[in-house]
Amino acid sequence: MHSYLEFEKPVADIEGKIQELRALAADGEAVNVEDEIDRLKSKSAGTLKDLYAKLTPWQKTLVARHPDRPHAANYVAGLIEDFTPLAGDRNFAEDHAIIAGLGRFRGQSVAILAQEKGSDTQSRLKHNFGMARPEGYRKAVRIMDMADRFGIPVVSFVDTAGAYPGIGAEERGQAEAIARSTDKGLGLGVPSVSLVIGEGGSGGAIAVATSSRVLMLEHAIYSVISPEGAASILWRDSARAQDAATAMKITAQDLLQLGVIDSIVKEPVGGAHRAPETVINNAGSAIEKALMELSGLTPDKIRKQRREKFISIGRTLS
Incomplete structure (x- = not known):
């Protein structure tokens, strides 16, 4: 049921x-x-x-947050063979909000960054509901560095309400860690593909989604702030989250039209949670296609393409 x-x-x-x-x-x-x-x-x-x-943008938000929706760990298990997790930022601690490691995707070696929310009370607490602390983003930088050094493409699965806003995280340099992760993603000389599978929340998402290709599931959302947060700021009333969701253009369809993302991965009727295997396979095909488009390019060409992609977003929206 x-x-x-x-x-x-x-x-x-x-x-x-x-x-x-x-x-x-x-x-x-x-x-x-x-x-x-x-x-x-x-x-x-x-x-x-x-x-x-x-579906309205607010209804899509509810679908993107559905508790039964496949999580990042499900995509890693379904698509990545011989996955070897790599832990720690070599500075402070291991952050379970971001699963990172190396594996094989359809015969090709890849580096994986996956934001995991958890699927029950225990796992949600372990993964901090997918909200990474600075050490999570520093771990991401470490993995991207390794991928760049060995010429391995980077695949990231994005699903977070945002970076963790706790006092300890701020004391350890949350904003700086997000900025460095974003910068590392922009400067990679290897192909990189990101897939927003649920919520793509603010800098917490873009820190691992500054990729050559950014894909979104049909009913995922991607925004600079949550609808509730935007409503609180704009109207001092979080109950107007539905209005904010519509105004912010957070759906995959809106973002494809605006040029923020590159393509939409179709979900089964009723959302990803009704046929997880189908949507995971669809995601795999979309990621494979994106990696094939980038194969054979030199590091300089990859960086140039990525730079032009993100600069063009500003031109499109201005």
């Missing part, structure tokens, strides 16, 4: 009726309910398709 979002209530009601009919059949209180179940299944699928064909 899926957990349903508020706007999915019509689907939840139909699915509830299906479960009731199945329970009646199991108790022997109904002779044949299969025809009615099939009719309700068809109605449920049609209702779900209609709902997801016209």
